[in-house]
Amino acid sequence: MTAPAQRTTAARSRLEAVRARLELPTVRHAAGVLDGRHRSIFSGHGQDFDEMALYLPGDDVGDIDWKASASTGHPVIRRFQRESNLAMALCVDTGRSMATLAPDGTSKADLATFVCDVVGYLARSRGDLLALVAGDAERSVQVPARGGTTHMEALLHRIAGMITLDAPPSAMTHVLDLTLTWFTRRSLVVVVTDEARPTREAEQTIKRLRARHELMVVQIADALPTDFAGEVVADVDSPVRLPRFLRGRQDVATEARRVADTRQREVTDMLRRHRVPSVVVRGEDDVVDALAEVLARSRRAGS
Incomplete structure (x- = not known):
């Protein structure tokens, strides 16, 4: 996994930054799909x-x-009593592999936090509630579902501050277990992790989460070491370095891509078995369209 330069998180409004970056028709499309999930998730007589x-x-x-x-x-x-607000929960992988590079050279941390920012923006604009379960091998954060700008801003800044290159390793199965045991209200759970996760060891937890909540997975794609053959490349999870002359070889690049595709396909197949929609984000331009796509697919899976 290729590592970018460290980021500095500015003290600014993340929600206003989202509004400034997104075109209105794009936001309306994503919000419209979310309206459909709102009607679906509380259909029937499961209310108090x-x-x-x-x-x-x-x-x-x-x-x-x-x-x-x-x-x-x-x-x-x-x-x-009818529910007037949709409860949403962000389930976020904050391990250090989430702070490496995406295929387009963007920091995966920036893409992951942008996904969370857009979810928070949509929740705030609709008056919905948003909760957070985030963590890695040494840390965990659980924030109850609340509404309002102050709550959303604090939650989103907390996520951004956790995804760094010096963070502990990822432990996504543990984060999913926390989501299952701690968050009991039926909700729309948006899992944000990388394309190698969730792994097969999380399959039973995924199955139980899918039975209890509306569940979707947004995966941030990894750059391969061979994508940057002429640059210095470090792997954040091991001290092993791939020599530059090997990174420039086509056969090595082909094999690296094959292994990555096989790994990602195994994750996708596992999620598909349990009717969990997933989408892979490869760059900043993918984020909003990917969220709209996975929300729409989740609506069809839940109907």
Whole structure:
């Protein structure tokens, strides 16, 4: 994994920066798909029970409580409190491999935080709630679902501050386990990791998360060492260095691409088995379109 120069996180509004970077039609498209997820995720009668009431013309016949109606002699319905906001949760890999380079030379950290910023921007603009579960091999952060600009800004800045080259190694299975055990409200869970994860060891957790929540995975693609044959390349997870003369060989580049494609295909196949939509982001221009695509696919998978 190729490492970029360290980034400096400025004290600025991440939500306003998203608005300045995105074209309005693009935002509307992504928000429109999210509206569809909002209607789907709370369909049916999974909301909290409110009260019993007499049936009136126009009420849903499916809400009639036939046992209570028989005892009272009048049709009685069960009313539920409707959810007014969609609960969303970011599940973020903050291991140091997330701070290396993407194929277009962009920092993966910048792409991952941009994905999170866009999710936060959409949640804030719709009045939805946003939670966070993030971590790596040595750290974990859990932030309850809340709304409002102050909450969103603090949450997004926290993510940006954690994804650095000196962070501990990734431990995405642990982060997914935390999401499963800690976040119980049915929600739209957006997993942000790299193209090598989640691995097969997380399969049972993925299966259980998919049963409890609407789940989608956004993977940030890795640059290969052979993509930068003429430059100094370091691997953040091992001291091994690939000599420059080897990085310039076509057969080495072909084999590196084959191994990376096989690894990524195994992850995609595992997610597909459990009907978890996923998308790979390879550069900054992909982010919003990729989110819109995976939201749409998640809607179809959940219907």
